[in-house]
Amino acid sequence: MTTISEALAALSGGDLPADAVREGRCLKPPIGCGKPLISENGEARVFWNEDEARQYETEWRITGLCPDCQDSVEDDAAELADMWPAIRGFVAWLDESNGRDEHEKTLRILKVTEETGEVAKAVIGMTGQNPRKGVTHSLEDIADELCDVMITAATALASVVDNPEQVFAANLGRVQQRVNELEARNA
Numbered sequence: 001m002t003t004i005s006e007a008l009a010a011l012s013g014g015d016l017p018a019d020a021v022r023e024g025r026c027l028k029p030p031i032g033c034g035k036p037l038i039s040e041n042g043e044a045r046v047f048w049n050e051d052e053a054r055q056y057e058t059e060w061r062i063t064g065l066c067p068d069c070q071d072s073v074e075d076d077a078a079e080l081a082d083m084w085p086a087i088r089g090f091v092a093w094l095d096e097s098n099g100r101d102e103h104e105k106t107l108r109i110l111k112v113t114e115e116t117g118e119v120a121k122a123v124i125g126m127t128g129q130n131p132r133k134g135v136t137h138s139l140e141d142i143a144d145e146l147c148d149v150m151i152t153a154a155t156a157l158a159s160v161v162d163n164p165e166q167v168f169a170a171n172l173g174r175v176q177q178r179v180n181e182l183e184a185r186n187a
């Protein structure tokens with residue numbers, strides 16, 4: 001079992017957040033920049049107001065990442081979180097080669113079922129339930145297949161409505177509200 005700090009250390013050539021904090025610097029590349037948080041002339045390398053400084057310092061003590069590197073990791077995550085431009089790209093690519101009549105839309109919806117089957121295959125494969133095949137899949141395979149389900153479902157959604165972003169956000173909000181209500185009732 002690998003811990004998160006071990007995984008980070010492996011990626012950063014054995015560097016640990018605790019080492020970075022002890023030495024007053026950022027984690028070494030490729031994860032961080034390895035630079036000291038306070039430059040040699042005693043100035044903080046980036047401008048911090050006090051609130052920000054406290055927040056960044058708390059994060060740094062956990063992740064070993066300086067404010068600049070924390071920001072760039074967050075930017076990457078935010079960019080990835082908005083999947084819709086990529087999904088619209090898939091829809092355009094499919095439209096170009098297949099058109100988008102009712103038959104094509106139906107096939108895009110059915111594709112979700114195909115990918116769901118692949119999740120099931122990975123789950124069964126991870127248990128080694130088939131004695132002839134043994135263990136054929138891992139947790140990563142399951143994660144990959146779950147992502148395929150999400151991507152194909154989003155592509156199908158964007159193929160049948162003009163505003164998939166809003167439809168999805170509304171449904172997410174609806175489920176969120178239901179969970180909040182249940183939590184409030186059980187509190």
Ligand SMILES: [Mg+2]
Nearest residue numbers: 115118145148
């Ligand atoms: Mg798949």
